[in-house]
Amino acid sequence: MTTGVRPRAQEPSGEDEPVLNDAPRTGTDTDTGAHADTGTLPAAEAAAGAVTPAATGAATGTATPAATGSSTGTGTPPAAEAATVGVRPRRARSTACLLTVVLVGALLAVSLVSAGYGAYDIPLGDVIASVQHRAGLGGQPLDRVGESVLWNVRLPRVVLALLVGACLGCAGALMQGVFGNPLAEPGIIGISAGAAVGAVCAIALGLSFLGNWTVTVCAFVSGLATVLLVYVMSRSGGRTEVVTLILTGIAVNAFAGALIGLFVFFADNAQITQITFWQLGSLSQATWPKVLAVLPCALLGLLIAPLYARRLDLLALGERPARHLGVDVERLRIVLVLVVALLTAAAVAVAGIITFVGLLVPHLLRMTNGPGHRFLVPGAALGGALMLAVGDLAARTVAEPAELPLGVLTALFGSPFFFWLLRRTRRKQGGWA
Numbered sequence: 210m211t212t213g214v215r216p217r218a219q220e221p222s223g224e225d226e227p228v229l230n231d232a233p234r235t236g237t238d239t240d241t242g243a244h245a246d247t248g249t250l251p252a253a254e255a256a257a258g259a260v261t262p263a264a265t266g267a268a269t270g271t272a273t274p275a276a277t278g279s280s281t282g283t284g285t286p287p288a289a290e291a292a293t294v295g296v297r298p299r300r301a302r303s304t305a306c307l308l309t310v311v312l313v314g315a316l317l318a319v320s321l322v323s324a325g326y327g328a329y330d331i332p333l334g335d336v337i338a339s340v341q342h343r344a345g346l347g348g349q350p351l352d353r354v355g356e357s358v359l360w361n362v363r364l365p366r367v368v369l370a371l372l373v374g375a376c377l378g379c380a381g382a383l384m385q386g387v388f389g390n391p392l393a394e395p396g397i398i399g400i401s402a403g404a405a406v407g408a409v410c411a412i413a414l415g416l417s418f419l420g421n422w423t424v425t426v427c428a429f430v431s432g433l434a435t436v437l438l439v440y441v442m443s444r445s446g447g448r449t450e451v452v453t454l455i456l457t458g459i460a461v462n463a464f465a466g467a468l469i470g471l472f473v474f475f476a477d478n479a480q481i482t483q484i485t486f487w488q489l490g491s492l493s494q495a496t497w498p499k500v501l502a503v504l505p506c507a508l509l510g511l512l513i514a515p516l517y518a519r520r521l522d523l524l525a526l527g528e529r530p531a532r533h534l535g536v537d538v539e540r541l542r543i544v545l546v547l548v549v550a551l552l553t554a555a556a557v558a559v560a561g562i563i564t565f566v567g568l569l570v571p572h573l574l575r576m577t578n579g580p581g582h583r584f585l586v587p588g589a590a591l592g593g594a595l596m597l598a599v600g601d602l603a604a605r606t607v608a609e610p611a612e613l614p615l616g617v618l619t620a621l622f623g624s625p626f627f628f629w630l631l632r633r634t635r636r637k638q639g640g641w642a
Contacts, residue, residue: 305584308577312591319595320371323602324363328610331355331363366495370601371594372507373492373560376552378593379514381567382574382586386521387545388451391575392630394567395553398458398546401564402465403435404428404557409484413472424487425502425558432554435461440546448539490561490616492601499559506555510548511590517545518582525580563616565623566593572630 325331331351339359341348350356380395388397395401407427410416416423443449443457469488473481520541523531528538556563570592574585597615604613 304578305588308574308584308588309591312588312595316371316591316595316598319598319602320367323367323370323598324359326602327358327363327605329354329358331359365497365500366492366601367598368500369492369495369503369559370597372500372503373556373563374566374594374597375511375590376503376507376556376593377563377566378570378589378591378596379511379586380549380552380556381593382571382582382589383514383517383521383545383549384567385571386524386582386585387542387549388455389525390451391572392568392627393455394565395549396462396562396564396567397455398439398549399435399461399465400432400550400553401557401562402462402469403438404432404554405488405562406435406465406468407431408487408558408561409469409472412480412483412487413476415480422502425499429554429558432557433550435465436546436550436554440543449542486614487561488616489614490563490619491604491612491614492560493605493612495559503555503559506551510552510555511587513548514545514586514590515583517541518586521545521582521586522580561616563597563619565619565627566596568630569623569626570596572626 321333321336325333325336335351335355336359338348339351339356342350343360351359377395381393384393384395384397385391387393405428407430408424410431411424411427416427419426439454439457439461440449442461443453445453469484473484476484520531520536523534523536524538524541526534531538553567571585571589574588574592578584578588596619600615600618604615604618607613
């Protein structure tokens with residue numbers, strides 16, 4: 210019996226060689242040191258993770274430890290290999306817990322700072338005391354002006370930033386999981402552009418049938434309708450191909466841009482100013498009623514999304530393997546696209562178009578904790594909320610007393626990251642071809 214390791218591939222020698230056929234091989238291969246030859250290369254078995262040493266030994270009648278040690282050629286005992294493999298899930302869980310604690314702590318700190326800092330400064334201790342007083346936990350109220358600024362201006366804006374950021378971050382993680390593309394974001398299937406068409410139409414035509422809510426409602430309904438249109442147009446033969454869905458979204462984005470340009474052409478100066486400001490994205494119009502309007506959609510989407518984390522992990526193996534493992538890929542895609550549409554349309558309706566949050570946050574978390582969606586989906590919601598809270602704080606304090614558009618800041622910092630991501634992906638794949 211030969212104890213050496215057989216090379217994975219041999220160059221053709223010109224002599225008569227055995228011809229490999231597709232029939233399964235059930236015997237043991239004595240040339241590899243009692244390795245169980247099941248017709249599958251060891252590397253493929255390791256990658257698939259579907260064949261265990263015990264299963265191999267039982268199927269072939271060979272001793273499992275000998276087969277494991279001699280087939281790998283490393284001499285590592287099976288118990289040591291199992292211990293090494295078991296360390297990785299524990300390490301991933303500890304990293305996820307640590308990241309969750311860091312994100313929640315940073316979120317609380319940024320929220321308190323954002324609530325107190327601005328043109329009318331409120332000390333951090335006074336902010337906490339006022340919140341305790343409102344919650345019935347002691348503390349004391351501020352003066353009349355301080356209470357009005359804190360509870361009618363600052364806190365609605367902070368809470369709305371958290372909700373919008375969580376919606377965009379979670380939607381980005383879902384989109385990248387559904388499409389299997391790290392460069393996907395919610396706007397790729399026309400949600401943001403469709404919502405913009407509804408808002409611009411309401412502004413340019415002077416619609417006011419719902420009072421101050423007209424623009425918000427039109428943007429929300431138009432965003433959802435656009436997603437449904439994209440999905441219906443890309444569906445063929447009872448199935449929806451990812452490439453067709455993306456290309457249809459690109460076409461709808463272009464058409465929506467043309468409609469927006471047409472409305473701007475017929476709008477007057479005041480309406481053009483309002484349209485431009487809305488498209489740049491801002492939270493300056495935040496109020497408690499707007500928070501309550503976004504809250505149901507945000508909670509519904511954020512509660513549904515983590516339930517599909519395991520199926521997204523299976524989908525990452527590919528559509529065919531996911532189907533073999535029991536995942537209804539078509540149904541999964543429909544549900545998650547609707548969840549993404551709900552989250553994004555709600556966010557865009559109250560804050561305008563804010564880009565790159567759904568692209569940056571999932572990538573940063575994926576680089577720190579890996580691609581598992583069990584942490585990635587809720588973690589992206591926390592990371593998106595943190596990113597938008599910091600961005601809104603910077604938008605209203607960097608150029609005081611003026612206020613920068615929030616969408617401009619996110620695009621300003623997101624564009625270089627996107628360029629770096631393109632180059633990194635291209636370098637790892639060795640080119641796009």
